[in-house]
Amino acid sequence: MGGNAVEAATEECFRVISASYDSWEVVTSDGTLVIATPQHNADLYWALSGGGGGAYEVVVSMTTRLFKDEPIGRASFNFSVATTAGDEQFWTVVDVFHCHLQLLVDNRGIDINYVLTNNSLTVKAMTAANRTSSEVADLLSPLIKDLERFSLSKKTIGVTSAQAATYREPGTYCRQQIIEHDPVRTHHIPRQCRQKQDRRWDNVEKNLQQRPLYVPVRRS
Numbered sequence: 291m292g293g294n295a296v297e298a299a300t301e302e303c304f305r306v307i308s309a310s311y312d313s314w315e316v317v318t319s320d321g322t323l324v325i326a327t328p329q330h331n332a333d334l335y336w337a338l339s340g341g342g343g344g345a346y347e348v349v350v351s352m353t354t355r356l357f358k359d360e361p362i363g364r365a366s367f368n369f370s371v372a373t374t375a376g377d378e379q380f381w382t383v384v385d386v387f388h389c390h391l392q393l394l395v396d397n398r399g400i401d402i403n404y405v406l407t408n409n410s411l412t413v414k415a416m417t418a419a420n421r422t423s424s425e426v427a428d429l430l431s432p433l434i435k436d437l438e439r440f441s442l443s444k445k446t447i448g449v450t451s452a453q454a455a456t457y458r459e460p461g462t463y464c465r466q467q468i469i470e471h472d473p474v475r476t477h478h479i480p481r482q483c484r485q486k487q488d489r490r491w492d493n494v495e496k497n498l499q500q501r502p503l504y505v506p507v508r509r510s
Contacts (some may be wrong), residue, residue: 310355314338316347323350363418363426365451369437370410373446377409383440384411390433400429423451 314326314335326335338349374380384406394400394416404413418426427449434444 310357311339311352312355313353314349315351316349318347359456360420361422361453361455363421363423363451363453365416365423365426365430365449366413367430367444367447367449368410368412369442369447373442374440379440380409383437383442386436386440387411387433390436393432394429421453423453426453427451 312327315323316326316334316338317323324331324334326332326338328335334347338347369380369383371377371380374383391402394402401415401417402413403415403417404411416426416430418429421429430449430451434442434449437443437447
């Protein structure tokens with residue numbers, strides 16, 4: 291078994307996919323059939339929940355939790371050196387965005403996928419489970435209000451919001467945008483790097499001149 295099931299993949303609304311698995315039924319190398327859960331055969335359970343296809347034993351079946359299909363709200367926007375009137379102010383606005391980003395992810399259960407380059411930041415998809423487009427717009431209001439200090443508005447950063455009846459529609463939309471238009475790679479950047487006076491974040495910003503980042507930010 292491979293794919294999302296054992297590779298710790300993530301998606302827009304329900305965090306790391308493997309976190310939804312309650313148990314694995316596997317055949318070990320000596321031919322023994324065992325059940326792995328967080329309480330029994332825990333090492334094997336956690337190895338399978340993110341170890342990658344073919345890394346451990348033969349998976350016969352798994353037990354997973356299902357989530358109720360519910361409305362999905364989404365939004366997108368972008369700003370650049372051009373809209374922020376220069377490089378210095380652009381990076382200041384990036385910092386403002388990241389300050390609000392932490393609040394959205396931690397306190398609101400939001401998933402945000404964005405691309406950050408040396409001259410632009412594009413939120414491909416802000417996805418919110420069981421929320422309408424107007425509720426998503428309300429969630430962005432504090433950020434928009436803060437950006438007014440830099441002469442930016444919903445119009446200048448192109449905020450659009452929408453909603454769908456099910457999870458499937460916005461998920462497909464987001465992935466198509468990323469796959470079709472952005473030749474990018476992913477990086478894991480610790481939150482501590484975003485703290486002020488952290489040289490590691492300065493290095494990230496410098497490296498952006500050569501390597502745009504596609505940054506999926508998942509809710510905890």
